[in-house]
Amino acid sequence: MNWRKFLAELQRRNVYRVAVTYAVVSWLLIQITTQVFPFFEIPSWAVRAVIFLLVLGFPVALILAWAFELTPEGIKRTEEVPPHESIRHHTGRKLLAMAAVTASVAVAMLLVQLARQAWAPGKEDASVSMTRTQSIPEKSIAVLPFSNLSAEGENVFFTDGIQDEILANLAKVAQLKVISRSSVNVYKAGAPRNVREIGRQLGVAHLLEGSVQRTKNRVRVTAQLIDARTDEHQWAEHYDRELADIFAIQSEIAQAIADQLQAKLSPTEKAAIKQSTTDLDAFDLYLRAKELIQTYYDTPNWKETLLKAVRLLDEAIARDANFALAYCWRTTAHDHLYWLRLDRTPARLEMAQASAERALALGPDLGEAHLAQALVYYHGKRDYARALAELALANRTLPNSAEVYSLAGYIARRQGGWDDALKNLERAFELDPRNPRIVNNLSGVYDYMRRYDDEEALFDRAAVANPSTRNYSQLIHAQIELAKGDLAAARSFLNSLPAGYNPDGPTTWTRIHLALYERDPEMAATVLASWQKEELVGNLGVLLPVTYWQGVIARARGDAAKTIEAFTRARATVAARLVEQPDDPMLLVTLGLLDAGLSHKEEALREGRRAVELRPVSEDAVEGPEVLGSLALIYAWTGEINSAIEQLLFLAKTPGGLSYGRLKYDPAWDAVRGDPRFAEIVKRLEPRSQKKPVNGK
Numbered sequence: 046m047n048w049r050k051f052l053a054e055l056q057r058r059n060v061y062r063v064a065v066t067y068a069v070v071s072w073l074l075i076q077i078t079t080q081v082f083p084f085f086e087i088p089s090w091a092v093r094a095v096i097f098l099l100v101l102g103f104p105v106a107l108i109l110a111w112a113f114e115l116t117p118e119g120i121k122r123t124e125e126v127p128p129h130e131s132i133r134h135h136t137g138r139k140l141l142a143m144a145a146v147t148a149s150v151a152v153a154m155l156l157v158q159l160a161r162q163a164w165a166p167g168k169e170d171a172s173v174s175m176t177r178t179q180s181i182p183e184k185s186i187a188v189l190p191f192s193n194l195s196a197e198g199e200n201v202f203f204t205d206g207i208q209d210e211i212l213a214n215l216a217k218v219a220q221l222k223v224i225s226r227s228s229v230n231v232y233k234a235g236a237p238r239n240v241r242e243i244g245r246q247l248g249v250a251h252l253l254e255g256s257v258q259r260t261k262n263r264v265r266v267t268a269q270l271i272d273a274r275t276d277e278h279q280w281a282e283h284y285d286r287e288l289a290d291i292f293a294i295q296s297e298i299a300q301a302i303a304d305q306l307q308a309k310l311s312p313t314e315k316a317a318i319k320q321s322t323t324d325l326d327a328f329d330l331y332l333r334a335k336e337l338i339q340t341y342y343d344t345p346n347w348k349e350t351l352l353k354a355v356r357l358l359d360e361a362i363a364r365d366a367n368f369a370l371a372y373c374w375r376t377t378a379h380d381h382l383y384w385l386r387l388d389r390t391p392a393r394l395e396m397a398q399a400s401a402e403r404a405l406a407l408g409p410d411l412g413e414a415h416l417a418q419a420l421v422y423y424h425g426k427r428d429y430a431r432a433l434a435e436l437a438l439a440n441r442t443l444p445n446s447a448e449v450y451s452l453a454g455y456i457a458r459r460q461g462g463w464d465d466a467l468k469n470l471e472r473a474f475e476l477d478p479r480n481p482r483i484v485n486n487l488s489g490v491y492d493y494m495r496r497y498d499d500e501e502a503l504f505d506r507a508a509v510a511n512p513s514t515r516n517y518s519q520l521i522h523a524q525i526e527l528a529k530g531d532l533a534a535a536r537s538f539l540n541s542l543p544a545g546y547n548p549d550g551p552t553t554w555t556r557i558h559l560a561l562y563e564r565d566p567e568m569a570a571t572v573l574a575s576w577q578k579e580e581l582v583g584n585l586g587v588l589l590p591v592t593y594w595q596g597v598i599a600r601a602r603g604d605a606a607k608t609i610e611a612f613t614r615a616r617a618t619v620a621a622r623l624v625e626q627p628d629d630p631m632l633l634v635t636l637g638l639l640d641a642g643l644s645h646k647e648e649a650l651r652e653g654r655r656a657v658e659l660r661p662v663s664e665d666a667v668e669g670p671e672v673l674g675s676l677a678l679i680y681a682w683t684g685e686i687n688s689a690i691e692q693l694l695f696l697a698k699t700p701g702g703l704s705y706g707r708l709k710y711d712p713a714w715d716a717v718r719g720d721p722r723f724a725e726i727v728k729r730l731e732p733r734s735q736k737k738p739v740n741g742k
Contacts, residue, residue, distance in 0.1 A: 063106055064103075064106075067102075067103060067106045068103075071099040071102075071103070074095065074099065075095065075096055075099065180248075181244075181248050181249065181250055182222050182250065183250050183306070184220055184221050184222065184250075184306045184307070184308050185221065185222035185223075185224075185248070185249040185250045185251065186215065186221060186222070186223055186224070186249055186250070186251040186252065186253060186270075186302065186306065187223070187224040187228075187229050187243070187244075187247045187249045187251075187252050187253070187273075188208055188211055188212040188215065188223070188224075188229060188252075188253045189208075189229055189232050189234070189238070189243070189252055189253065189254050190205065190208055190229065190230055190232060190233055190234045191204050191205070191207060191208040191234060191254070191255040191256055191257050192204070192234040192235060192255070192256035192257070193205075193234070193256070193257060193258075194256050194257065194258035194265075195257070195258055195259045195260065196260070200257075200259050202332055202333055202336055203257065203259055203329070203332060204234075204256075204257040204259075205332075205336060206332030206335065206336070207257050207266065207291070207295065208255070208257075209226055209332075209335070210295045211253070211255075211268075211295050211298050211299055212225075212226055212229070214295060214296060214298075214299035214317075214318040215253075215299050215302060215303070215445075216443065216444075216445035216446060217314050217317045217318055217412070217442055217443060217444070217445070218299075218303050218308050218310055218314055218444075218445075219311070219314065219444040220303075220308035220309060221303065221306060221308050221445065222249065222445065222475075222476070223445040223476070224247050224248075224249060224476060224477065224478075225445075225446075225447040225448075225476050225477035225480065226339065227339070227477055227479065227480045228247060228477045228478055228479035228480055228510070229247070231479060231511075234256075238254075240252060240271055240273050240276045241273060241274065241276060243273065244273025244274060245273075245509075246478070246479075246509060246510045246511070246512075247478060247479075247510065248475065248478065248510075249273055250272065250273055250274060251270055251271065251272060251273055251279070251306065252270075252271045252273050253268060253269070253270055253271075253302060254268070254269050254271065255267050255268040255269065255298075259288065261288075262287060262288050262289075263285070263286070263287060263288060264284075264285075264286060264287075264288045264290075264291050264294070265283065265284065265285045266283075266284040266291075266294050266298070267281070267282070267283050267284075268281065268282055268284075268298050268301075268302075269281040269282075270302060270305055279305060280301070280302075280305045282298070282301060284297070284298075288325060289323075289325065291325075291328075292320030292321075292322075292323070292328075293320070295318075295320075296318050296319065296320065299318050300318075313410075313441070313442065314442070316410075317410075317411075317412070317442045321368060321369065321370045322365045322367075322368045322370075322371075323365075324364050324365040324368070326364055327360075327361040327362075327364040327365040327368055327371070328361075330357045330358070330360050330361035330364070330371075331357075331358065331361045331368065331370065331371050331374070333357050334353075334354040334355075334357035334358045334361065334371075334374060334375075334378070335354075335374055337350050337351070337353055337354040337357070338351065338354045338374060338377055338378050338381070341354075341381070347381075347385065347387060348382065348387040348388065351378050351381055351382050351387065352378075352382070354374075354375075354378045355375060355378045355379065355382075358371050358372075358374060358375040358378065359375070362375070367407055368407075369404050369407035369408040369411055369413075369414060370404075370411075370413060372400050372401070372403045372404035372407065372414070372417075373400075373401075373404045373411070373413040373414055373416070373417040374417075375400045376397050376400040376401040376404060376417035376418075376420065376421065377417060377420060379393055379394075379396045379397035379400060380397045380417075380420045380421055380424050380425065383397060383424065383425055384424040384425070386626075389625075389626060394421070394425045394426075397420075397421050397425060398421050398425070400417070401414070401417045401418040401420075401421050402418075404417055404418075405418060410441075410442065411442070412438070412439040412440070412441065412442035412443035412446070412449075413439070413443070415435045415436070415438040415439035416435070416436070416439040416443065416446065416448065416449060416452075418435045419432045419433075419435035419436045419439060419452060420432075420452070422435060423452065423455070423456055427664075427665075429456050429459060429460055432452070432456055433453065433456055436449055436452060436453050436456075445476055446476075447473040447474075447476040447477035447480065447483065448473075450469045450470070450472045450473035450476065451469070451470060451473035451477075451482075451483050451486065453465075453469040454466045454467075454468075454469035454470035454473060454486065454487070454490070455486060457469060458486075458489075458490055458493070458666065458667055459665050459666055459667050460666060461662075461666035461700070463490060463493070463494055463666075463700055466490045467487070467490055467491075470483065470486060470487040470490060471487065473487075474487055474503075474507075478506075478507065478510035478511070479507075479510050479511040481514070481517070484503065484504070484507045484514075487503060488500050488503055488504065488521065489667075491503060492525070492528065493666075493667070493670075493700040493701035494700050495528075495700070495704070495705075495730075495732065497525050497528065497529050497732060500521075500525055501522060501525055504518040504521055504522065505518070516542055516543065516546050517548070519538045519539075519541050519542055520538070520539075520542060520546070520551060520552055520555065522538045523535045523536075523538035523539045523555055523559075524551075524555055526538060526706075527555065527558060527559060527562065527704075527706045527707075528704035528705065528706045528707065529704075529705065529706055529732045530704075530705050530706035530709050530710065530731070530732070531706075532559060532562055532563055532706075532710065535555075535559055536559060539552070539555065539556060539559065549582060550576065550578070550581050550582045551582060553572055553573070553575070553576045553581060554581060554582050554583075556569075556572045557569045557572050557573055557594065557598070558711075560572060561597075561598070561601055561710075561711060561712060561713075562706065562710035562711060563710075564601075564712065566598050566599075566601045566602040566712075567602075569598045569601070570595075570598050570602075573591065573594050573595065573598060576591065578591070579591055581594055583635070584631070584671050584675075587631045587632075587635075589615070589619075589635065590614070590615045590618040590619070592611045592612075592614040592615035592618065593611070593612070593615040593619075593635070593639070595607070595611035595615075596608050596610075596611035596612040596615055596639070596642060597713070599611055600642060600712075600713075601712040601713070608642060609643060612639045612642045612643050613643065615639055616636065616639040616640070616643065619632055619635050619636050619639065620636060623636060628659055630656040630657075630659040630660035630668065630672050631656075631668065631671075631672070633652050633653075633655055633656040633659065634652065634653055634656035634657075634672050634675040634676065634679075635675070636652050637649045637650070637651075637652035637653035637656065637675070637676070637679050638653075638675055638678060638679055638682070640652060641653075641678075641679045641682035641683050642682060646683045646684075649679050649682070649683055650679065650680075650683060650685075653675065653676040653679040653680075654676065656672050656675070656676065657669075657672055657673055657676050659672075660672045662699060666700065666701060667701060669701070670696055670699050670700070670701035670702045670703075671701065673692055673695070673696060673702075674692070674696055674702065674703050676692060677689045677692035677693050677696065677703075678713060678714070680692065681713075681714060681716040681717045682716060684716075686716070686717055686720060689716075689717050690717065690720060690722045690723060690726075693708075693717075693723065693726050694722075694726060697726050697729055697730055703730075704730065705727065705730035705731050705732060708723075708726065708727050708730065709727050
């Protein structure tokens with residue numbers, strides 16, 4: 046075979062030109078289908094079909110180009126066209142022109158797409174949203190609040206409890222992704238529900254809805270499974286039985302849903318979803334207590350709410366001494382009372398430990414029992430290693446527990462394991478995307494690592510799951526801009542907030558700091574005067590007397606008399622608290638700052654150094670840097686400049702250390718501002734990325 050003649054024949058018959066034209070046109074068609082089909086919600090298999098047909102058509106087009114020729118009389122076989130009548134050279138030029146035009150259109154489309162990606166506002170949000178949409182697993186579900194059809198309004202807690210127990214059972218199936226309770230309960234029963242939107246916000250493919258009707262000794266439960274992508278009902282069932290069968294109904298629904306989603310339950314998982322008590326009255330008491338513990342932060346008196354939960358659980362345990370889950374939740378209630386400083390006494394901690402030990406004795410394989418013990422080890426004893434060991438055991442039967450992952454993240458953060466903290470908290474966020482506590486703590490990790498752009502992107506992601514958090518997101522953006530040292534941007538975000546938006550005081554705190562950074566102590570005093578309570582949040586969320594902030598502002602103004610008056614009053618308040626909590630490092634270092642401001646140098650240095658001993662960075666990477674930063678400020682206020690610089694040099698290299706904006710603008714650091722070493726530290730902390738917001742958005 047003469048290859049030279051064969052190749053020349055391919056050229057003569059326009060096979061090359063057909064190949065080029067076909068490839069260019071096919072590429073353009075693929076671009077159009079991938080861009081346009083999703084807009085009309087045409088399924089992705091249609092795009093794949095177009096690509097398959099185009100690939101299949103390529104050899105066909107080459108064969109036709111070889112075998113046939115286009116003539117003025119129509120299509121004829123090549124052998125039937127005399128060479129002197131062939132118009133192949135004209136056809137070839139037309140094909141090349143068509144290819145050139147098509148290629149130009151394709152290149153233009155590509156350039157437009159690249160430009161949109163590069164310059165469109167919120168491009169990071171779009172990429173995150175796309176990633177979340179594409180990564181939604183098929184075996185994912187959210188259990189929405191059930192409707193209460195009972196005549197008695199008090200049965201609402203019972204209906205909520207049934208929904209919660211079904212959710213908890215499903216969450217024990219490792220092959221499923223199950224959204225946590227705090228992220229689903231906002232979608233109240235009876236309110237209009239946009240199934241597709243809920244699925245998008247929560248990142249799930251399926252939703253479970255239902256209703257509960259309780260009448261005397263009978264209960265009727267209805268459950269239906271919905272595809273969140275199509276709004277199609279996939280499964281429904283009605284259970285009309287004796288009230289005593291409610292435990293079996295919960296397990297049957299969980300098993301049925303797992304079957305529908307083709308998730309296989311291991312023997313361990315089947316054992317984990319068995320009923321926890323046979324006493325209906327104990328179960329009622331347990332559900333009431335559990336609801337109180339899960340919602341205490343929405344009540345005006347946290348301590349009383351948690352103590353009421355303890356009393357209800359005591360009653361439940363009195364009826365069923367083997368009710369392991371009741372012991373678990375009683376541990377949680379005791380732990381919260383201790384950790385939140387509502388009753389930080391050895392007696393309260395002992396009650397939490399005793400309850401956890403009893404839960405483990407009753408259920409050595411119970412994930413909730415190991416989680417309860419982990420809480421006590423972490424909050425009560427700061428024994429991070431044993432807490433992590435308990436969480437590993439809990440994770441075996443609680444694979445979808447956002448609390449397990451978040452607690453592991455909190456511990457890793459305390460230990461300075463920032464990558465592990467991010468990994469665990471990101472997983473917790475995926476399972477509980479509307480939980481503000483998880484979002485805040487994940488945000489804190491990015492903030493400690495000074496990854497401000499990632500922190501801002503997180504709140505944009507959180508807004509997708511929970512659009513109602515826009516105001517809070519704007520407030521956090523303002524605080525991030527303060528840390529980055531962009532005061533104009535911080536002011537823009539604060540100005541975008543509605544009047545009166547100030548949940549627990551962080552808006553006041555942020556406005557005070559902005560005014561101080563802008564060297565406007567009069568404005569800072571005006572903002573503080575609008576705060577009507579006796580305490581205002583300080584560093585790490587610790588509440589400080591308003592007199593402390595009055596003294597800080599007076600010091601920035603240069604009013605020595607007012608500073609002494611305010612700090613003296615604040616000192617008395619903090620000292621009184623230390624009588625009850627003598628080893629609280631945050632209170633102790635605050636006392637040291639107040640003594641430094643009152644020129645009590647020896648006391649200030651002793652208190653600040655003792656606080657660092659109690660909470661060294663090596664043992665607590667969260668509170669440790671904050672305490673050490675306060676000691677550095679004590680050194681600065683008492684004239685120990687070299688010691689202050691020494692601490693600042695360390696903190697500049699430490700996650701959780703002082704921010705660029707705070708050191709650059711806070712008048713509290715004026716005592717060391719003239720030192721060239723301080724200027725070098727500030728320069729080292731300057732953020733490399735400075736994304737500018739537009740109108741606070």
